[in-house]
Amino acid sequence: MTFHPDWFELDHPLPRCPRSRCRREQTCCNAGTDAPCLRTHESRDAMYFRMAAELRAFTAASLARDAAAGVSRAPLPPYEVELRLKAFKEALEAREREFERTGR
Numbered sequence: 001m002t003f004h005p006d007w008f009e010l011d012h013p014l015p016r017c018p019r020s021r022c023r024r025e026q027t028c029c030n031a032g033t034d035a036p037c038l039r040t041h042e043s044r045d046a047m048y049f050r051m052a053a054e055l056r057a058f059t060a061a062s063l064a065r066d067a068a069a070g071v072s073r074a075p076l077p078p079y080e081v082e083l084r085l086k087a088f089k090e091a092l093e094a095r096e097r098e099f100e101r102t103g104r
């Protein structure tokens with residue numbers, strides 16, 4: 001397996017490639033290029049969008065659990081939200097540097 005700095009291997013390959021050309025030709029249209037097949041890898045942007053969607057779903061589920069339990073939380077002041085987002089971004093960047101250094 002070749003290491004691609006801008007592509008991330010999926011934990012579970014998709015059952016079929018999202019590219020119709022790959023499916024039609026029954027071989028990856030990226031074969032022999034630097035970009036891997038979308039069946040087994042996702043781009044950096046795709047990973048960020050997927051992580052953001054997971055974070056939104058996680059937040060929504062957490063709020064729904066709180067609402068079901070009758071817990072009401074006061075919204076955070078905007079400055080506190082900014083601080084938490086900053087800490088989260090720093091953690092993501094640290095993880096990315098670790099990934100680029102070690103490849104995992």
Ligand SMILES: [Zn+2]
Nearest residue numbers: 017022028037
């Ligand atoms: Zn493909």
